[in-house]
Amino acid sequence: MTLTGELFIASKRVKRDGGGFRAVQASTGQEIEPAFSVATTDDVETAVAAAEAAFPVYSQMPREKRAEFLEAIADEIDALGDALTERAHAESGLPAARLNGERGRTSGQMRLFARELRLGEYLRARIDHAIPDRQPAPKPDLRLRLVPLGPVTVFGASNFPLAFSVGGGDTASALAAGCPVVVKGHSAHPGTAELVAGAITRAAEKTGMPKGVFSLINGPGNSVGAALVTDPRIKAVGFTGSRGGGTQLMKLAANRPVPIPVYAEMSSVNPVFLLPAALEARAEALGAGFVASLTMGAGQFCTNPGLVLGIEGPALDRFVTAATDAMAGAPSQVMLTPGIHKAYTSGVARWASAPALSQVGQGQEAAGPTCGQAALFTMTGKDFLADPSHAEEVFGAASLLVRCADVNEMAAVIGLLEGQLTATLHLDDGDLDLARQLLPRLERLAGRILANGWPTGVEVTDAQVHGGPFPSTSDGRSTSVGALAIDRFLRPVAYQDLPAALLPVELRDGDAGIPRRVDGKPTL
Numbered sequence: 318m319t320l321t322g323e324l325f326i327a328s329k330r331v332k333r334d335g336g337g338f339r340a341v342q343a344s345t346g347q348e349i350e351p352a353f354s355v356a357t358t359d360d361v362e363t364a365v366a367a368a369e370a371a372f373p374v375y376s377q378m379p380r381e382k383r384a385e386f387l388e389a390i391a392d393e394i395d396a397l398g399d400a401l402t403e404r405a406h407a408e409s410g411l412p413a414a415r416l417n418g419e420r421g422r423t424s425g426q427m428r429l430f431a432r433e434l435r436l437g438e439y440l441r442a443r444i445d446h447a448i449p450d451r452q453p454a455p456k457p458d459l460r461l462r463l464v465p466l467g468p469v470t471v472f473g474a475s476n477f478p479l480a481f482s483v484g485g486g487d488t489a490s491a492l493a494a495g496c497p498v499v500v501k502g503h504s505a506h507p508g509t510a511e512l513v514a515g516a517i518t519r520a521a522e523k524t525g526m527p528k529g530v531f532s533l534i535n536g537p538g539n540s541v542g543a544a545l546v547t548d549p550r551i552k553a554v555g556f557t558g559s560r561g562g563g564t565q566l567m568k569l570a571a572n573r574p575v576p577i578p579v580y581a582e583m584s585s586v587n588p589v590f591l592l593p594a595a596l597e598a599r600a601e602a603l604g605a606g607f608v609a610s611l612t613m614g615a616g617q618f619c620t621n622p623g624l625v626l627g628i629e630g631p632a633l634d635r636f637v638t639a640a641t642d643a644m645a646g647a648p649s650q651v652m653l654t655p656g657i658h659k660a661y662t663s664g665v666a667r668w669a670s671a672p673a674l675s676q677v678g679q680g681q682e683a684a685g686p687t688c689g690q691a692a693l694f695t696m697t698g699k700d701f702l703a704d705p706s707h708a709e710e711v712f713g714a715a716s717l718l719v720r721c722a723d724v725n726e727m728a729a730v731i732g733l734l735e736g737q738l739t740a741t742l743h744l745d746d747g748d749l750d751l752a753r754q755l756l757p758r759l760e761r762l763a764g765r766i767l768a769n770g771w772p773t774g775v776e777v778t779d780a781q782v783h784g785g786p787f788p789s790t791s792d793g794r795s796t797s798v799g800a801l802a803i804d805r806f807l808r809p810v811a812y813q814d815l816p817a818a819l820l821p822v823e824l825r826d827g828d829a830g831i832p833r834r835v836d837g838k839p840t841l
């Protein structure tokens with residue numbers, strides 16, 4: 318599959334002169350061919366105008382037609398096969414096995430939302446029939462369903478070049494909702510982006526979608542990205558990346574004459590709590606399991622365990638010894654981009670120079686110019702309470718162990734943590750009372766609470782939540798993974814006393830083939 322470096326604007330491939338930009342081989346930091354076009358202001362205008370023109374057609378299509386589109390995308394992405402893996406490996410440094418799994422997750426997400434469309438439950442359809450003779454006033458006929466917001470901009474994520482980029486979870490859920498998507502590609506993987514954009518464009522053609530249903534444009538975030546977010550026709554934004562970038566987009570969106578929601582996933586250290594009985598029973602296994610989770614994918618998961626809390630004592634010492642031993646054998650790994658590698662090494666250096674922290678674990682030395690070396694630091698709970706700023710995310714395989722004096726100090730530390738994607742408890746029967754006390758605090762802290770596992774690895778299912786209070790995400794009322802992700806791109810509309818001929822099919826009397834609530838009762 319030959320890459321052309323073209324943009325995809327409303328089903329047309331577009332080449333721009335002017336040199337463009339090249340991807341960088343993650344393992345060497347050297348540029349690789351070909352050159353990729355940078356979108357002009359006119360390209361942004363064309364893509365957004367086409368998305369706006371597509372919206373009335375696409376959003377009104379039968380759910381079955383949109384489901385067929387999503388399934389066609391899934392098939393096209395699967396068919397990209399090794400060519401996709403090879404390019405994504407070159408651009409991200411992620412191993413082929415991980416990328417093959419990610420490709421399956423990407424097409425799986427498309428199929429999940431196709432199923433969601435067919436089930437129709439996401440519409441939250443409800444009918445409250447009129448009671449014309451109700452006293453003292455008649456009750457009107459009211460019917461409700463969710464409708465799509467309008468064109469959506471998605472920013473591809475560097476750390477999931479497939480599952481959270483051009484054809485990833487944000488795109489899948491927005492398309493399922495009925496929203497055309499304009500993707501601002503991540504400059505770290507333009508070749509991967511082109512291959513996936515080709516797959517989506519082919520699927521759109523095969524299933525007869527309107528031309529503006531999907532576009533991919535490349536260019537700097539602060540020009541092309543900002544132009545998309547501030548365009549009045551764009552009605553929502555999906556983003557995964559840095560806290561700085563995400564909060565900047567939130568400000569841009571909030572300052573528009575008509576503000577729009579930004580669903581930004583940004584930074585999370587995913588605290589892990591080693592409760593006393595579990596620690597006593599299996600400190601060694603916990604130490605090894607922790608390092609395996611921390612070093613997976615060079616630590617570049619948003620759910621990486623970047624903070625561990627335990628109670629001071631011999632069992633915690635055994636945990637540290639096991640973790641240190643496991644880390645000593647952990648090879649360095651190529652990081653996603655030279656910029657992310659640089660941010661990681663300076664984050665580790667910042668921890669190394671902090672008087673309250675000491676380094677207790679280190680991975681194998683960097684084997685290449687963009688390889689990250691794992692690192693484990695510790696500090697006391699007392700020092701953490703005096704300065705909680707060390708809990709800021711260091712994106713990569715570095716983690717901070719906070720040695721708390723007792724359970725009260727552990728609880729106090731929780732009170733100082735920022736919002737998180739996940740919180741993990743390692744517990745045994747003897748820890749249940751303590752866990753019960755901590756649980757309400759963890760519900761306020763995080764979007765997903767785990768027991769006796771590790772937060773890396775996010776199942777894409779109906780019951781998943783990948784979201785949490787700020788700054789883990791910009792809006793903790795939502796999830797970006799799992800079936801509920803569709804909610805981000807929908808809003809409710811109530812229809813009062815509309816004639817049946819004007820009602821959407823899902824809200825007419827008789828069997829609509831979807832679950833609904835009719836006069837207060839769930840029906841199938």
Ligand code: NAP
Binds near residue numbers: 558
């Ligand atoms: P990033 O710098 O935030 O960039 C992500 C995307 O947003 C890029 O397409 C970028 O465009 C765009 N962008 C950034 N700032 C913008 C702004 N002010 N206005 C408009 N668009 C903007 O993230 P990254 O390059 O993927 O990685 C950098 C750091 O982000 C990492 O070191 C890590 O700390 C964090 N990160 C966190 C997660 C997580 O899940 N928690 C995931 C990935 C990265 P351009 O690059 O073209 O400017």
